[in-house]
Amino acid sequence: MRTLFIVTIILYAAAVILQFTGTAFKKERLLKLSWLVFLAAFAVHLLFTIVRGVAAKRIPLSNQFEFANAFAWGVALMLIVIRRRLKADWLSVAAMPMALLILTYAALQPMEIRDLMPALRSAWFGIHIGSAVLSYAAFVLAGSVGLRYVLLARRNGAEEESRLRQMDYLSYRLVAFGFLFLTVVILSGAIWAEQAWSAFWTWDPKEVWALITWIIYAVYLHLRLRGKRRGAAMAWYLVVAVPVVLFTFAGVNTLLPGLHSYG
Amino acid sequence: MKKALRFIRSMRFGILLLVLIALCSVVGSLIPQDKAVSWYAQNYGSLHGVILMLRLHRIFQSWYFIALLVLLCLNLTLCSLVRIVSVVRDRRRVVARTAALPDQVRLSAEGVQRLRRHLEDIRCRRETIGEAEVYRKNAVGRYGSFLIHLSILLVVLFGAAALYLPQVVDRTCLPGESVVMDDGTEISVDAFHIEDVTGRLDYSSRIRIRLPDGRNSEWVDIRVNHPLAFGSWKVYQQTYGTAGSVTVTNLADGGSDDFTLTDTALLSLDGASGLWYEAVYPDYLLDPSGNMTLVTSTTGRYEHPVYQVLLASDGNLRPILVFPGEELEAGGLRFRFNEPIEYPGLRIKRTPTVINALLIASFVLMLVGLYIAFFMPPVLIKTDAEGYAVGGLKPEGMRIKLDELLQEYRREE
Numbered sequence A: 001m002r003t004l005f006i007v008t009i010i011l012y013a014a015a016v017i018l019q020f021t022g023t024a025f026k027k028e029r030l031l032k033l034s035w036l037v038f039l040a041a042f043a044v045h046l047l048f049t050i051v052r053g054v055a056a057k058r059i060p061l062s063n064q065f066e067f068a069n070a071f072a073w074g075v076a077l078m079l080i081v082i083r084r085r086l087k088a089d090w091l092s093v094a095a096m097p098m099a100l101l102i103l104t105y106a107a108l109q110p111m112e113i114r115d116l117m118p119a120l121r122s123a124w125f126g127i128h129i130g131s132a133v134l135s136y137a138a139f140v141l142a143g144s145v146g147l148r149y150v151l152l153a154r155r156n157g158a159e160e161e162s163r164l165r166q167m168d169y170l171s172y173r174l175v176a177f178g179f180l181f182l183t184v185v186i187l188s189g190a191i192w193a194e195q196a197w198s199a200f201w202t203w204d205p206k207e208v209w210a211l212i213t214w215i216i217y218a219v220y221l222h223l224r225l226r227g228k229r230r231g232a233a234m235a236w237y238l239v240v241a242v243p244v245v246l247f248t249f250a251g252v253n254t255l256l257p258g259l260h261s262y263g
Numbered sequence B: 001m002k003k004a005l006r007f008i009r010s011m012r013f014g015i016l017l018l019v020l021i022a023l024c025s026v027v028g029s030l031i032p033q034d035k036a037v038s039w040y041a042q043n044y045g046s047l048h049g050v051i052l053m054l055r056l057h058r059i060f061q062s063w064y065f066i067a068l069l070v071l072l073c074l075n076l077t078l079c080s081l082v083r084i085v086s087v088v089r090d091r092r093r094v095v096a097r098t099a100a101l102p103d104q105v106r107l108s109a110e111g112v113q114r115l116r117r118h119l120e121d122i123r124c125r126r127e128t129i130g131e132a133e134v135y136r137k138n139a140v141g142r143y144g145s146f147l148i149h150l151s152i153l154l155v156v157l158f159g160a161a162a163l164y165l166p167q168v169v170d171r172t173c174l175p176g177e178s179v180v181m182d183d184g185t186e187i188s189v190d191a192f193h194i195e196d197v198t199g200r201l202d203y204s205s206r207i208r209i210r211l212p213d214g215r216n217s218e219w220v221d222i223r224v225n226h227p228l229a230f231g232s233w234k235v236y237q238q239t240y241g242t243a244g245s246v247t248v249t250n251l252a253d254g255g256s257d258d259f260t261l262t263d264t265a266l267l268s269l270d271g272a273s274g275l276w277y278e279a280v281y282p283d284y285l286l287d288p289s290g291n292m293t294l295v296t297s298t299t300g301r302y303e304h305p306v307y308q309v310l311l312a313s314d315g316n317l318r319p320i321l322v323f324p325g326e327e328l329e330a331g332g333l334r335f336r337f338n339e340p341i342e343y344p345g346l347r348i349k350r351t352p353t354v355i356n357a358l359l360i361a362s363f364v365l366m367l368v369g370l371y372i373a374f375f376m377p378p379v380l381i382k383t384d385a386e387g388y389a390v391g392g393l394k395p396e397g398m399r400i401k402l403d404e405l406l407q408e409y410r411r412e413e
């Protein structure tokens, strides 16, 4: 099983390197190859995750390793869906390294399969953590789109103008999707907390950072509604928000003690 | 005055409040909350005065944090009210207004036909107004954001009620015994175990709730994530403890009694000689020279329990370690040490049931609102012989989609 994981990482890394080289030297063939390698990485990644779930006899989402693994997979999945539906090939340069980065973080976590601790044995487990994977992945991709936007906005021609508008709208859609699922995370977490610990909300650091992330994206949605601030400023906003998402995902557990420190 | 009111209901003020709430939350997560005052003195040195003065150690209960929440509710109420009134009032006018829009994109006659076919394919309704045909869909999308803001208000209100109204007490209860609450409700524990049949850790109590009016719940196994709710009560498996179990026999008359001991206690006929029960420990370690060290804590069941007692006779106290199955005699009594008894710590909560139901209904409303706002944007498109225009509150998505369609069409041509 370890081998599958290592193959996954190597394939993602190869895809990223090919993507960078292809972009730098403007070689279409390298870019195509990069995408094929990426699809292969994604397939092996899926296989690894299924094998792990079968070996553990549960949804493989219960510790930092498994969560990070699913998070990277979620980013890859969304990249594939978006590229297919919107022909947004330009997204790969920013999004592929994100998937690789998160998977590398997973590789640094203890990987052994452990019995699910009693507090996590609940029907809410899959909904709560599955939604978190989708939501964080969407925010990370929105940040990637933001990054592409900022880079492209330096040039300004008519063609870029229409591309920029599409990018801005795509990042808004991603935020909307992520925001809906982050809301599911917070609300299902509240119901679960009441079942497990008797209170809907305890101001535990993980809860608080989920709320902070939620507010950050609510502010984005409203700034965007106000209309004056589209474009580069909003794209920067999404780029800067990504570290907050990553902190909520990984930093809180390691740096701030609380009920969610499940190792 | 009017200006102040306009500011209070403005989105700018709403955003400001959200940012301030987020900042307080950052502070509240970085400074551990609700510790003893001395803890802050130890860990923050001279800064601890500032922390206490600004109530940063209980920031989520501080007056200013609560004031921010109250202001947010006020802002949300006013801004949603003003907005919903105009959205409802405008609901008919938007169609006419869209019909009157000048074309934003020009199309050939065939282009217009294709567009109309496309709009019918995605199930838009058609309305003819003068020269124009207006296609529309998802009128409900106009109300998504109202539902979101309404539900946020309800979540804050019912959430506060659900956090502050319940009475919560933690009680331990030995198997076979009951706890009686103030109103006469009786919670009985039949059995408790730490591991399930496969030996996996699984703290679970078999309990029953009897209400003052005589109604009983079933006997139910509660464990983490599976509390028992009955009437307005909810009982959680919270913690557990291990009690000593000693059978005491009166050597004079042969009568005997079982004692379950959770605290230090003197078992004696005359109040002087007998047995001082101290504690029971989960396990022990022996070093190579045979000295015993007691293991003071464990998760799960006690592997090799050891009793620590003092034998009181003739005016002196002798400390002794005893294993289950062993016996001691003193003061005319025989003490037989049994396997220790595991017992649960229960968390007992009483909430008006309706509050939880209302809170969860508000959660559902929020998700419905978000879905409608994001995934059912209102579509309003005017077409005429020469082109089309996209109208409505959120035209952006449709404009981009039709742009793409147009490009595809041109490429085909």
Ligand code: HEM
Residues within 6 Å of the ligand: A218, A221, A222, A225, B009, B010, B011, B012, B013, B014, B015, B018, B072, B075, B076, B079, B083, B142, B145, B146, B148, B149, B152, B370, B373, B374, B393
């Ligand atoms: C916790 C606080 C809040 C959250 C989570 C929230 C969330 C949202 C969401 C998700 C939308 C829909 C955005 C879209 O469709 O793109 C929205 C729209 C809106 N919000 Fe908020 N909001 C909050 C507070 C406020 C406050 C305090 C105000 C105002 C004073 C406000 C005013 C508006 C307005 C005017 C709209 C646009 C309505 C429309 O297009 O129909 N919001 N909000």
